[in-house]
Amino acid sequence: MYSVNRRERARALWHSFSYWWGRRSLQSRLIAAYVFIILGPCLLVSVYFYESINNTYLRDAVEKNNYLLQMEKLHIYNQIEAMERAAQMAYSDTDVEEFLANETEPQLVDLINFNTNAYVNMTRIQFNNPNIEHLRLYSKSNKVHEIWPIIFREERVSSKPWFQKALQLKGQEYWSFQKSDPDLMQRYLEAPAESLPKVSLLREKSRPADNHIGMVQVDMLLSRFTPKTYTDVRDNQTQMFLVDSELQVFTRPDHSFLQDNLKMSDMIAERYKHFRETGAWDSEYSENGRSFLLINTPLERIDAYLLNVVSMEGVMKDISRTRNLIIGANVGFITLLTLIAYVTNAFILKNLRRLTETMKKVRRGEAYSGIMIRGGGEVGELAHHFSKLMNTINTLVAQAVSKQALSKEAELRTLHNQIDAHFLYNTLENIKMLAEIENQRTISDALTSLGGMMRYNFKWSGEYVKLRDEIRHIENYIEVMNIRFEYPVKLVLHIEPRYLELEVLKMSLQPIVENSVKHAWCGEKENLQDPSIHIHISETEGDIFIELRDNGMGLTPERLHALNEAIYAKDERCESTAELREADRRTGGIGLRNVHQRLQIFYGDEYGLVVQSEAGSWTMVRLTLPKVLLTGDKQL
Known part of the structure; x- marks a missing residue:
């Protein structure tokens, strides 16, 4: 029910808009159409360009920051290689290995030799790699003398989780990220651990296999390991993060996105957890x-991730500025187009307004004095046809006045003819009575038929009659004409009773029958034994076909062609009416031509008659007219 009401309201709203739109001026509708036609493509192009620019800005931002990310990744890999080299040099030094594995109290001479040779090599490793913060060697033995800041006993760090994890790897590299760099030497017992995040490379030493003797540790501060992550440059648009295998997040503490976005750290950890799983x-x-x-790249060698977080605020400002420019350009373009369309339409429609004003004056009854519109085009053509129309209307008005006068005159003539017709009717009745007194039945019947014909001709109350009346008139004509024939002409009707109520033009069949009686058996002896005229009626798609066929001498192709020319010719084909009548008389087509023209005048050009014939056999005339009852109904 609710949807039906909505549809009704929408339909009512549409009808209201259609009514309002239909009452707008042509100029207003044209301008609205121009704006609508241009607005659609403009919007599509603008959306396309906006999307393209938006994608371009985003792509540039991604490419630029991904490039920075890759450069930082390359720097980290260089630092990894430096730490691995340092660890390998310490790991492979045999003197160091002997010192760490010593289970007895070393002699003074051994300590001096180790300190002057192997220990110096260890310090040289750190000196040659200034980015390395610590190089530390841990010994399992309690007999080992600690030499700060490189050699320590394991008992200082054995409880640390990172130490235990490195111990489980049995000589493989283990990378550990820590939030601070504690002082193992504990020189200042009350001093807090420095908040200096670092990365450590640890590698367990065994001799022989599975015989643990110590651990090698190489430390580097994250500020040197990944300088862009801990940069001091104030950049509110980008910030790099380092995420280790345990999903710890490391980044600069100052000017950090984490200060204003407290959930970002947890979000990064959750995203990497989901990334690992899926x-x-x-x-x-x-x-x-x-x-x-969030632009991400993995650091496969240390099982970590480098993340570049880019603020889209600047990019969105650029995109918003571009969007505003596009909107402004569209508004300006459409405004300019509207002004141009208004001026142009006002100039183009000026003549149309003149023509409209002239039509309004004519509608009010003012005399039409003509309109002059220069130039061509539809408006000029419309003005030309309007002038022709007004001239035609004036001509038709004059003809109507003339026809009205002629009608009055015809009415007077009709009254006079009726007086004459009564005199003739009375005279024929007197002659008929004399014939019956003298027992001349043939003459009496002929006079009866002739009287019927005369009444039919003189009683011209309208152009249309019933088919039965026209058929009766033809029968009277045949009876009158058979007086002079030795072999009377037979009229054979093939007409269903329902067609007798059809409307036909008065005197439309009699000229055709008369033409057959006069010409069909002229000079033909063998067909005089049984002359006949057959009338058939058929119907197709609302049209009636009346065929009148005789069994006379027929027409040769030449005479048939000449007859058709006479029937279908216009008045202009002859120089004068006298010439036209002479041509019709020679071909015997005066009556047929008159019937054809009357049918077309009253019914239309698609109606009329067609003549067909075969020399020596027959001639057929087919009339085509609409199926109409005398009452005007189109159905029988």
């Missing part, structure tokens, strides 16, 4: 009304 990475993030782009 391999799918979501690069978009929003918090506090700000949008960020």
Whole structure:
């Protein structure tokens, strides 16, 4: 029910809009059409360009920051290689290995030799790699003398989780990220650990296999390991993060996105957890009304990730500025187009307004004095046809006045003819009475038929009669004409009773029958034994076909062609009416031509008659007229 009401309201709203729109001026509708036609493509092009520019800005931002990310990744890999080289040099030094594995109290001479040779080599490793913060060697033996800041006993760090994890790897590299760099030497017992995040490379030493003797540790501060992550440059648009295998997040503490976006750290950890499980990475993030782009690259060698978080605020400002420019350009273009269309339409439609004003004056009854519109085009053609129409109307008005006068005159003549017709009717009745007194039945019947014909001709109350009346008139004509024939002409009717109520033009069949009686058996002896005229009526798709066929001498192709020319010719084909009548008389087509023209005048050009014939056999005339009852009904 609710949807039906909505449809009704929508339909009513549409009808109201259609009514309002239909009452607008042509100029207003043309301008609205121009704007609508241009607005659609403009919007499509603008949306396309906006999307293209938006994608371009985003792509540039991604490419630029991904490039920075890859450069930082390359720097990290260089630092990894430096740490691995340092660890390998310490790991492979045999003197160091002997010192760490010593289970007895070393002699003074051994300590001096180790300190002057192997220990110096260890310090040289750190000196040659200034980015390395610590190079530390841990010994399991309690007999080993600690030589700060490189050689320590394991008991100082054996309880640390990172130490236990490295111990489980049995000589393989283990990378550990820590939030601080504690002082193992504990020189200042009350001093807090420095908040200096670092990365450590640890490698367990065994001799022989599975015989643990110590651990090698190479430390580097994250500010040197990944300088762009801990940069001091104030950049509110981008920030790099380092995420280790345990999903710890490391980044600069100052000017950090984490200060204003408290959920970002947890979000990064959750995203990497999801990335490890599914391999799918979501690069978009929003918090506090700000949008960020997350560009990720893995650090496979240390089982960590490098993340560049890009603030989209600057990019969105550029996109918004571009969008405003596009909207402004569209508004300006459409405004300019509207002004141009208004001026142009006003100039073009000026002549149309003149023509409209002239039509209004004519409608009010003012005399039409003509309109002059220069130039061509539809408006000029419309003005030309309007002038022709007004001239035709004036001509028709004059003809109507003339016809009205002629009608009055015809009415007077009709009254006079009726007086004459009564005299003739009375005279024929007197002659008929004399014939009956003299027992001349043939003459009496002929006079009866002739009287019927005369009444039919003189009683011209309208152009249309019933088919039965026209058929009766033909029968009277045949009876009168048979007086002079030795072999009377037979009229054979093939007409269903329902067609007798059809409307036909008065005197439309009699000229055709008369033409057959006069010409069909002229000079033909063998067909005089049984002359006949057959009338058939058929119907197709609302049209009636009346066929009158005789069995006379027929027409040769030449005479048939001449007859058709006479029937279908216009008045202009002869220089004068006298010439036209002479041509019709020679071909015997005066009556047929008159019937054809009357049918076309009253019914239309698609109606009329057609003549067909075969020399020596027959001639057929087919009339085509609409199926109409005398009452005007189109159905029988």
